[in-house]
Amino acid sequence: MALLEVSDITVRFGGIVALDDLSFDMDEGQILGLIGPNGAGKTTLFNVVSRIYDPTTGTVTFDGQDLLAMSAHEISRVGVYRTFQNLALWPGMTVIENVMVGDHTNTKANVFSSALRLPSMRTEEEDLRNRAWAALEELGLDDVAYNPAGGLPFGTLKRIELARALIANPRMIMLDEPASGLTHAEVDSLAQDIRDLRDRHNLTVLLVEHHMRMVLNISEKLVVLNFGRKIADGDPDVVRNDPEVIEAYLGSS
Structure with a gap:
């Protein structure tokens, strides 16, 4: 099928x-x-x-x-994960933060646990950051992981979008x-x-x-x-x- x-x-x-x-x-x-x-x-x-x-x-x-x-x-x-013609990246955020956003639909911690930095949120964020790092490594982007996305070449931004898709486990x-x-x-x-x-x-x-x-x-x-x-x-x-x-x-x- x-x-x-x-x-x-x-x-x-x-x-x-x-x-x-x-x-x-x-x-x-x-x-x-x-x-x-x-x-x-x-x-x-x-x-x-x-x-x-x-x-x-x-x-x-x-x-x-x-x-x-x-x-x-x-x-x-x-x-099912879709990218768009116009890059939906936040220029003021770091590359790894942009990639972490890609898995927001699978995040269980809510806004209150985020604000209070509850243990459930800290554990989930650590796991998310580790998976984002792995996606960046796979695409050869680990050297720019903590750079602001806004200052990077356009070709690099396209690969960041791929990393963000990958972290969502599509x-x-x-x-x-x-x-x-x-x-x-x-x-x-x-x-x-x-x-x-x-x-x-x-x-x-x-x-x-x-x-x-x-x-x-x-x-x-x-x-x-x-x-x-x-x-x-x-x-x-x-x-x-x-x-x-x-x-x-x-x-x-």
């Missing part, structure tokens, strides 16, 4: 059809690239799966569970244009990081990205959208040579 199943999803905003009867699935441990021109519906699909939007019709299941019956907070508890990570704004060398490094994290943690990765070389290099499956409609779905080597895909997207990039 597929880990993620998107079935017959349609999203309408008034008279505009943002997604038109979209269906695809993903296996556990798979990297799937979701591509298409601007306005194709990629971000809309991300917003449906991450529970920002409700679809007009259709279903989304994750490991057999109905994601559409959950809130954004609840889907993180079943292992089963599936949704990466929304992670290569945006990066140099070619940084894109290659990020692609290797994504592959390594997938291999080490058996992560499932749903990727929206306009950097076609990166998408084609790391994706094991492609889904191509155009005007909200799926026009291709399958092996990247097959999809990239599909005439409709070439006309709609690849040929114009």
Whole structure:
């Protein structure tokens, strides 16, 4: 059984059809690239799966569970984590503090125990800090762990976002244009990081990205959208040579 199943999803905003009867699935441990021109519906699909939007019709299941019956907070508890195009990092906080925020949905200590520094809070915070440090070490960021995030290069900030996703112990990570704004060398490094994290943690990765070389290099499956409609779905080597895909997207990039 597929880990993620998107079935017959349609999203309408008034008279505009943002997604038109979209269906695809993903296996556990798979990297799937979701591509298409601007306005194709990629971000809309991300917003449906991450529970920002409700679809007009259709279903989304994750490991057999109905994601559409959950809130954004609840889907993180079943292992779905999303990053955004605009980095949601706090520049005045240290890198390790930013990473620790990534596991806020699994934190049991409440605001009162935090304020009073109760033993339960101290123990939980110590565990959280240790896991954040391990995530930073895994991504080669331990040397900047106690630096303010605001003064670091953009490529480093992107990797911090990956570390923050990792600490949440996800089963599936949704990466929304992670290569945006990066140099070619940084894109290659990020692609290797994504592959390594997938291999080490058996992560499932749903990727929206306009950097076609990166998408084609790391994706094991492609889904191509155009005007909200799926026009291709399958092996990247097959999809990239599909005439409709070439006309709609690849040929114009």
